[in-house]
Amino acid sequence: MHFYFRRRFLLLRNFSLRNSLQILSSTPHPTGILRTTKRSFCIPKVQSVAAMSTVTENLGSLKQQLEKLFGESLRVTVPDELDVPPIITPCKDLKHGDYQCNNAMSLFAKIKGKVPEFKKPQSVGEAIKNNVPKSDMIENCTIAGPGYVNITLSRQWMAERIHKMLADGIQTWAPKLPVQRAVVDFSSPNIAKEMHVGHLRSTIIGDTLARMLEFSNVEVLRRNHVGDWGTQFGMLIEYLFEQNQNWEAAPTEAIGDLQEFYKQSKTKFDEDSGFKERAQKAVVSLQGGEEKYRKAWAQICEISRKEFDKVYERLDIKLEEKGESFYNPYIPKALELLSKENLIEESEGARVIFVGGIKRPLIVVKKDGGYNYASTDLAALWYRLNEEKAEWIIYVTDVGQREHFEMFFAAARLAGWLPAEDKYPKVSHVGFGLVLGEDGKRFRTRSTEVVKLVDLLDEAKNRCKEALVERGKAQEWTGEELEQTAEAIGYGAVKYADLKNNRLTNYTFNFDQMLNDKGNTAVYLLYAHARICSIIRKSGKDIEELKKVGTLDLAHPSERVLGLHLLQFPEVVEEAVTNLLPNILCEYLYNLSEDFTTFYTNCQVVGSAEETSRLLLCEATALVIRKCFYLLGIKPVYKI
Incomplete structure (x- = not known):
């Protein structure tokens, strides 16, 4: 194995x-x-x-x-x-x-x-x-x-490099990338719609890529390109006005469950032609800047944003929101620049850009004169290149949007915004597959509803807590320790189960597999880290003092294999972030834990003649494992 x-x-x-x-x-x-x-x-x-x-x-x-x-x-x-x-x-x-x-x-x-x-x-x-x-x-x-x-x-050189990392910190092993500033565009849910399991992959993958870039000393602009500007807001605002004339006094109470509010307004929009017409007029009023409509729009966005933040807090995700509405004022300028390059032409009443190799044009202005995703994305790209001076812009969305990104990237290259070759500044679409249920279909509840992300995270935490209670940890630990450990393991298991797969493929969501403490799972890896910490604690030695006065050797073959694996950490991170494939880092982490197990099986640590050296090797392994956890957005546990 x-x-x-x-x-x-x-x-x-x-x-x-x-x-x-x-x-x-x-x-x-x-x-x-x-x-x-x-x-x-x-x-x-x-x-x-x-x-x-x-x-x-x-x-x-x-x-x-x-x-x-x-x-x-x-x-x-x-x-x-x-x-x-x-x-x-x-x-x-x-x-x-x-x-x-x-x-x-x-x-x-x-x-x-x-x-x-x-x-x-x-x-x-x-x-x-x-x-x-x-x-x-x-x-x-x-x-x-x-x-x-x-x-x-050289065995001596290897040992000295590891010891130097222990003295100077693992940041000294950070990769060196040819960029200084990058934008990572990820998560990006739609306002007024609850985050569900479909947003899980974008959020987790995007956060890990951002963390790897940040570890590599790249300034990362973490962008949440939320859907906060579109025709659905006319529907929502008009429904709000009709349902509660006193909405301004208590907008949260007037709306209630935002997801249910959206469903009700959509049903009325589809069934009531008079309401549909009023909703379409409301969009015009909103985009025209009328105060009443702008205020209602802002309130709806704020309620939705608070719900998103609950998920981000649980997942320890940091994002700066710059939604579709932010870039709306920049669209006319972006389209003017494209027109000057003679890239935009009329086609069946719309304004479009034809890019080589694709018959279907990129529509940048609809027949009714409205803007769409392409016009917003082009304006956002122009802003990120010219105002934010980004050298690498990374978009994390499902693979179904691949053609859209290929087309608008091609349009930007035709306009001269991006170099023709794969040079900086550059753009990358990080596509990912679907989250499937055990039936092989898109992951849903039994009632065919999309699984809410909050419910999924609660389930993972609760299952971990039950397992810890069964092992008697409720008697050994404080209530706070039990809650924190259950969260770390539960949320970490959900993240790792996603990240260990090649992002381009679909993966099957299975709680029993991801919470297994054997095999390539976060639970196994977290337990492995806790065991290393336990070895160091049981030695009774001050590890910080050992770093100053001790020496490290890699005389035993198992020590040498483990040492080599530790030294390969920087190049693995570089490869994972350069190719935008977090699963490479996951594979490294699992192999590292396996190498440590082999080392510990073959080499006595506490009480041996080589105790100091081997304790230092244990500490170096724990440091690298913790950094891997951090890059994957997983919180370590120190005792189990």
Whole structure:
């Protein structure tokens, strides 16, 4: 089981949205170690260990540091081949090494016949190996298969890097991204409609992406693009006026249950033509700025907003609302700019933009002269690029909106707002699949109603609380501890069950599976973290003092495997956020907990001769697990 997840994680690490298939197919498993000898045409570029330490000190992740070293080797090995990026990947089998440089085969194909000394890929790999600058991070390199350079890291260097993180804080392991400011547009429910399970994925995925970007020292503008401006407000306002003439005195009482209020107004809108006409006029009055209509609209929005905030508070989600209404004043300017580029044309009474490859036009002004989602989204994009100076704008919605985003992104590129190539500033649509019930259909209640998000979270918490009570925790803990632990586990289980799946796929919502304390679940991971904390507590040692006076070693093979996994944390976060795939981080977290279990099974901690070193390794593991939890929006528990 452990080997399966280890192999799956390593495959995910090589995943890229554009070239995953090429990477996976062109990187076969090494078949063995070849005896190597120095060749006269290899000109080693040697530096002292001290000099090399300064080169690798602040280069980011372990993988980035290896890329730096092998980049220098490639420049010496093939000086006539400019800008050859080093291909560094983790070894699929740690028996061969920790990492591989996989440039030899592709380089040989390019220079075959040009350099007489390079008669086969192995000779290129040998040259790359011999030209790697001397570094205290590398213990040795060997050649395998058709020129793969297998890299074994120095055990001492690994231990020192982990100890340094313990001293300086895990923020020193933050990835380095090529952007300084990003917008993450997520959650985005509609005013007057209660949040349901369909909003769960956008909210959870968007929050995790924002957290990973923030950890990477990117300024993130967390935007809640709520639906607060449209024809439905004429219906709601007119129904409010008809039902309660004293609505201004107590708007909350006049509306009552907002979801039910919406249903009633919609029924009347569909069945009463006179009411429908009045509602349509109310929209005109609202958009015209009449005070009475604006006030009613603001009250409806405020009531809805308070309901949203209850969900966000439970999920520990931070958002700044900038809804559709905010961008409405910017639409005329955005459309004027598009018109100046001759992109907008008349079609069947509407104003549209035709983008290449799609027959259906992007409608930016409807036949009746009104604006729509496309016009609002274009205005919002212009604002985010020009007023907020965002370099990366990320939209988190279901996959069903993919074509809409492709079309309006294409329109922005035609207008010159975005570069034609995949350069910054750039936009990304983060699509996700459906939440399904156990019947394989869209997740609903037995009465076919969409499941309310508040009810779902309550159910998760209550089930966890019942399980804790059955284990006797009600007698051991205070009432507050019981409530907080039930919330942390219940809400964490809901989040992790979503995030561990590739977001592009549908997933089946099942409480029994997500609350299981075995397997790849948040419950298992939270328990694993609590066990590590228990080990440290039972030692009776002051872990902060040990960080100052103790040393860390990775002598046992299980210690070394765990240490390597810890050191890979920065590059995993970078990969997850660059590809906008939180499941990569989840896979890493699960494998880390498995590696810790193997370490603890094979290595006595408390009372051993290596107690100090192993307690420090326990603390480093707990720190990385907690940071993973934080990035996934999960609150850790410290005792179970």
